[in-house]
Amino acid sequence: MTPFLQVKNLQHIYSTGTPFEHVALEDVSFSVERGEFIGIIGHTGSGKSTLVQHLNGLLKPTAGSVILDGKDIWSDKALTRQCRFKVGLVFQYPEYQLFEETVYKDIAFGPKNMGLDNAEIDRRVRKAAGFVGISEQQLESSPFDLSGGQKRRVAIAGVIAMEPEILILDEPTAGLDPESREEILQNIDAYRKAQNATVMMVSHSMSDVARITQRLLVMNGSHLVMDGTPAEIFNRAQELTDMGLDIPEVTRVFLRLRQMGMDVPNVYTVSDAAQVLFSMKGGRIDA
Amino acid sequence: MLKDITLGQYFPGNSPIHRLDPRTKLIWLIGYIVALFTAGNWASYLVVFLFLAFVVALSTIPLKSILTGLKPLVFILIFTGVLNVFFTTGEKPLIAFGVIRIYREGIIRAVFMMARIFMLICGTFLLTYTTSPISLTDGLESLLSPLKKLRLPVHELSMMMCIALRFIPTLIEETDKIMSAQKARGADFESGKLMQRVKALIPILVPLFISAFRRADELATAMECRCYQGGDGRTKMKLLRYKLLDFKAFLLLVVLICAVILLRVFGL
Incomplete structure (x- = not known):
């Protein structure tokens, strides 16, 4: 069976033929199935943002191909536009792209562009607002009167309202307070479960991706260098540190414990760590 | 992509043109424009063109970037050309078709005007391509500083x-x-x-x-x-000082202007 989304030998070079020529992606290949929650990590400038803009056809690869549902998204023009609705992309700091008079209208922008009828648009807007926790009252207010965290939710809802089969978010929690971060991550996961959608999330927070994703892609110097479960990836802590990447704090603590001669396994989430510690003391966790 | 717009963009480099004092380049541009508008016959246009080609070659800016920068201005170029072809009158029309009369003078004038605008744009592009915005404004400030006395x-x-x-x-x-x-x-x-x-x-x-x-x-x-x-x-972190290179450039400018004036006067 062909994978849902397949990326083959992707290469992207910016500003070819000028002094600013820059290779952003080189020979990147992977495939994605429905319902996966994937984290993309990597240093600033490693090509993460360039990569995600290829997945919905915003950037055209200089070599290689992106295959969605068995069809190359660049094979015809209508298909490229269609794939923007199937693969929803939320940019960094999406709140700066709000423009409508009311929150409702802004969320409706995407579905309207899809050419849906008003009843369907209304249903989708309310559903998307529900996913991200925007109340009925807020739907009628101006997006510019909201707080930073709420604006972010509205912007994410604007993409969710298109009901994409793959939802890609570029650092959705950057610059938010811990509570909002957690809520937004939960909202995204709720969407994934409800729609059996794939979620890909670019993030710099290792503890977030360790906790919430099932698979990690690691980018370094425009190459895809690792692809595996968080456990597999964080087991290679040394390599990650060499790339200038972090590992979750709790993983670091446990590594240090091992170096000090204690017999502990590798863990990468706080709840796993708690379990290990309790079992070492011979107890168990009360749920 | 919008990013490919090169209008007014700076191309970093280390050519002699890049190293010139921004004031020299500004004065050069003014002198060059004066020369361009003084030029009135084939020979003088050729001289100005050769100077432009020389500076472009020195600047190491790829010709392609200069030409892509010109793209948005092609319309103005063509518009000027057409206007001049149709609205210049001369002695004997080459083509007379109803109200449309095209004269030999009109065609020559159109070619001159297009060449003039083309070289004007290329010259200004070279300035912004080889000078970072900061040194450009530094140079401008220094050149305009006498006007401070007038409380400007x-x-x-x-x-x-x-x-x-x-x-x-x-x-x-x-x-x-x-x-x-x-x-x-x-x-x-x-x-x-x-x-x-x-x-x-x-x-x-x-x-x-x-x-x-x-x-x-x-x-x-x-x-x-x-x-x-x-x-x-x-105070300034980078003080502007004229160097030997700048004096050479000024000398070249004087040669250019003199050549164009001589060619114009003697009408070669």
Whole structure:
């Protein structure tokens, strides 16, 4: 069976033929199935943002191909536009792209562009607002009167309202307070479960991706260098540190414990760590 | 992509042209324009063109970038040419068709005007391609500083220009980002009737204006935090000094202007 989304030998070079020529992606290949929650990590400038803009056809690869549902998204023009609705992309700091008079209208922008009828648009807007926790009252207010965290939710809802089969978010929690971060991550996961959608999330927070994703892609110097479960990836802590990447704090603590001669396994989430510690003391966790 | 707009962009490099003092380059540009507008016959145009070609070769800017920068101005070039062909009168029409009369003089004039505009644009492009906005405004401020005696706010003007130039690439980048984001939501900027296309710009313009105002506000705060209060008593990190290279450039400029004037006077 062909994978849902397949990326083959992707290469992207910016500003070819000028002094600013820059290779952003080189020979990147992977495939994605429905319902996966994937984290993309990597240093600033490693090509993460360039990569995600290829997945919905915003950037055209200089070599290689992106295959969605068995069809190359660049094979015809209508298909490229269609794939923007199937693969929803939320940019960094999406709140700066709000423009409508009311929150409702802004969320409706995407579905309207899809050419849906008003009843369907209304249903989708309310559903998307529900996913991200925007109340009925807020739907009628101006997006510019909201707080930073709420604006972010509205912007994410604007993409969710298109009901994409793959939802890609570029650092959705950057610059938010811990509570909002957690809520937004939960909202995204709720969407994934409800729609059996794939979620890909670019993030710099290792503890977030360790906790919430099932698979990690690691980018370094425009190459895809690792692809595996968080456990597999964080087991290679040394390599990650060499790339200038972090590992979750709790993983670091446990590594240090091992170096000090204690017999502990590798863990990468706080709840796993708690379990290990309790079992070492011979107890168990009360749920 | 918007990013490929090269108008007014700086191409970093280390050619002799890049190393010239910005004041030299500004004076050169003025002198060059004077020469260009003094030129009136084939020979003098050829001389100016050779000088331009020489400077382009020295600058190591790829010819392709200069030509892509010219693309948006092709319309003006053609428009000027056509206007001159049709509206110049001479002695004997080459073609007479109803009200349309094309004279030999008209064609020659059109060619001259197009060559003039082309070389004018190339010259100014070379200045912005080889001079960073900051050194450009530095040079301008230094050249205009005598006007301070007339109580003209020279420093403030050049600071404003510097900020404006500095933010062109930032705003282009921002526009690019907002366009991508709205495209990701299915916005269509490429098809539809004129009114639809104009309407399609709203989702770009509103966020762009908001972010421009936000940036202006942040910049003002940042400048105030560093006690910026205008030009009085301000010193420069990079002092402008004329070097040997600059004197050579001035010499060349004098040669150029003299050559053009001589060719014009003696009408070779």
